[in-house]
Amino acid sequence: MRLRNALVVLAAVTGLAAASLSISLAAVPPPQPGTLTRYDITGTYVSGVSSGGYLANQLHVAYSSVFQGAGIFSAGAYDCAQNNLNTALYACMDTFQARKTPAELEQLTRNRAAAGTLDPPQNLSGDPVWLFHGSADDTVARVVNDDLATYYRDFGARVAYNNTTAAGHAWVSPIGPNACGATASPYVNKCGIDVVREMLGHLTGPVNAAASALSGKLVQFDQNAYVPGGNAASVSMGREGFAYVPRSCETGPCKLMVTLHGCYQYFGLVGNALLVSAYLNEYADTNNMIVLYPQATTMTGNPRGCWDWWGYQSPQYALKTGPQMTAVMNMVKALSAGGPPPTTTTTTTTTTPPVSECxxxxxxxxxxxxxxxxxxxxxxxxxxxxxxxxxxxxxxxxxxxxxxxxxxxx
Structure with missing residues (x-):
């Protein structure tokens, strides 16, 4: 039963690898300490897998005036979890409990937009959205992923949905270290097809062949500078984030892709597998695209380093004011406008809440x-x-x- 996954995959499922592709394998350069500086960004996109897929959807919906499209591996519709861990586990991964329908979540989106906590959902109309759910994925149920497709289609997005590949619960890449049907660390699978090119082609248009040697730099930056309050650990984010910047982006216009890892996949636990094996840097180098890799980490209530899609850190997790959402957006703004956000001093009035009944x-x-x-x-x-x-x-x-x-x- 899928309950044992408890928001991340704890067991391995083996599968047969498909025929190998002719691919370019480029070594990622060593990280260079630095800051996020301004580039000429012509379009901003977001992608993610599992908990990162949920956060990618939250970012796209909340900031639909900024993000022009999304690529999502194995996740459900916007705020499926409803600020409740049980709902996340038993309705938005497994289906033992009832979950909100796409229509109900669409109305929730409209209501929040009317209140100013999300951008208008009309912005989603016409946006390219690429979705993936592997037929061997028993971590997030197929019908939950189907809800995400319905949600986007109902708002007029241009949805492409790959749900026939025999992949486990993972990001799928031509250079993934795992077999296609596996659901195991580090959750990057090789399936004999290049779905990264498929995703980028749908989001940004025709793509050039991937680079065989990377020309750019990998910037390692301090995420504390972009988190409200200046303490990344307090919102379950790591101290370091990363950005791959091709040489061409130093002098010319480029697109920006924000890419979000899944649970157990952040830099400090299973290493740099997604950063190295997602096959985005190779396409970034030849297609004028910067790739931003924010990093989540563990905290009380989040022992497996997931992004917040059920409210473990803040009940505002799915709103524009969500701490992780704000942090990622500050990174995006820094790359688009230059430098970290200004430091502000706020005055907080503390009130003692009434004691609830037992x-x-x-x-x-x-x-x-x-x-x-x-x-x-x-x-x-x-x-x-x-x-x-x-x-x-x-x-x-x-x-x-x-x-x-x-x-x-x-």
Whole structure:
């Protein structure tokens, strides 16, 4: 059962590799410490896999006036999780629980746009969107990915959807280290086809052949400069981010591709597999495109380094004001306008929230209501992660809400 994935893949599924492609394999240059500086950006796109695919969709929807298209491997429709870990696990990966329909999420998008927390969804009309779901992917259910296709189509986006390749849960690349059907670290698979070229062709138009030797530089920058408050770790982002800048972009116009890794795939845990093996740098070099690789990391409530698509760090995670969303957008603005965002001083008024009433219920009922979550048969309070015992209808616990999305024992 897919519950054991618990937001990331914990088991390997082997598959047969397809016939090999004739490809160019270019070594990534060593990172050079630096900052994000201004380039002549002519178009901005976003791509991602798994949790990075969810964040890519959030960015595209929230900032549809900035992003002109999206490429997404294995994710669901905008804010499927509804700020609830159980919904994320059991409705937006598995389908044991009911999830919001695309029509309901489309109306949610309109409502938020009317309130000014998202850009107008009319901007999505005509945008190129490329989606991928492998037929061997049992981490995110196919019907969840189908919802994403419906969501985009209903807003008038030009959707291309590859759902016939026998891939596991992964980014698919001609130089991926894993077999096509695998679902295992580092989640970059080789399937005998070049879906990266397919994706870029749909998003940006005809593409030149990939480079066999990279001419550009890999910039390693401090992500603290782009995170609200200046503390990347506080929003589950790593200290270092990366950007591949082709030599041609130093003097001429270029496109920008923001690429977001999945869970367990950030730079510090499984290394630089996506940065090295996504096959984007090779196309960037010959197609005048900068690739930005922001990096998430672990924190309490996010032990596997996922991007925030269910509210582990902030209930605003899917809005323009979401901390990770703001950080990535600050990076995009720096590459488009130059330099990190100015430092601002804000005054915060602290108020003491009222103490909520204690709720006594079975551990099963707590999880269904979003007050707790389950891992390996044990129940934990949402937010505080206090142990509540076995997950069943017989074991009871008493909880109260200490703050939004944070429950503690009474």
């Amino acid at each position: 709720v006594t219920a079975s551990n099963y009922a707590h999880t269904v209501a979003g007050r707790a979550y389950v891992t390996l048969g044990q129940t934990y309070a949402l937010g505080s992660h206090q142990s509540l015992g076995l997950w069943n209808t017989f074991t009871t616990s008493t909880l109260r809400q200490a703050s939004p999305n944070h429950w503690v024992k009474c």
